């Protein structure tokens with residue numbers, strides 16, 4: 001399997017631990033309805049996310065190993081992938097989830113799952129993003145899932161990103177803070193190290209949960225404001241070199257296709273970027 005993004009998979013210190021809570025777990029309860037119910041909505045934003053998800057799912061071929069991303073846009077891709085499987089349009093696909101959310105959705109929509117131990121390669125990964133720059137570099141981690149997302153997305157032969165127009169930026173870090181997953185015992189020194197790099201770190205707090213967001217691996221997330229991210233590849237490596245940092249949300253040189261959803265004259269449409 002090829003690792004394409006800038007050098008952060010090597011030396012990864014994964015800590016699979018206790019059951020966790022993140023705001024995505026909370027959001028998921030709201031997202032999950034009965035399998036039979038395809039959400040009927042006239043909300044243009046929701047319709048647009050559905051169209052982008054559908055466009056990504058349409059690119060998956062029979063027999064593929066599929067990386068299943070995290071977030072509200074990817075959730076529709078997972079749903080439509082399950083629909084295509086159920087309708088016999090495609091056969092024999094297996095998914096590798098990037099989060100608890102993706103795993104639950106895959107089970108709900110009947111997508112068989114596997115693990116990285118059991119496959120030689122991932123054919124295609126579909127995932128969302130919080131920012132996309134003109135070089136298709138990304139900030140991810142709005143759902144605190146960027147560590148597993150980076151493992152899966154960078155292993156894929158084809159990495160498809162599904163976003164809405166509002167995620168496109170000229171420069172990373174201009175609208176979204178940069179998420180960094182940190183081992184809990186290292187939170188204070190990591191925050192100090194990030195400050196020394198010129199960043200302003202903030203511990204991500206839970207929504208409808210007292211205390212901080214805890215990732216699927218049992219770790220914490222620091223969201224960092226940098227005045228300007230001039231060298232995403234360099235910053236990605238520098239942050240991952242701080243002892244206690246597991247992974248950051250910069251995804252550099254790994255995106256193949258960006259599908260962008262737009263609402264034009266009140267109607268959803270999708271274009272490739």
Ligand code: 5RP
Nearest residue numbers: 071072073128141142143145
């Ligand atoms: C999760 C992510 C998501 O893909 C990202 O936050 C985009 O989510 P959404 O499609 O809900 O806007 O990186 O860690």
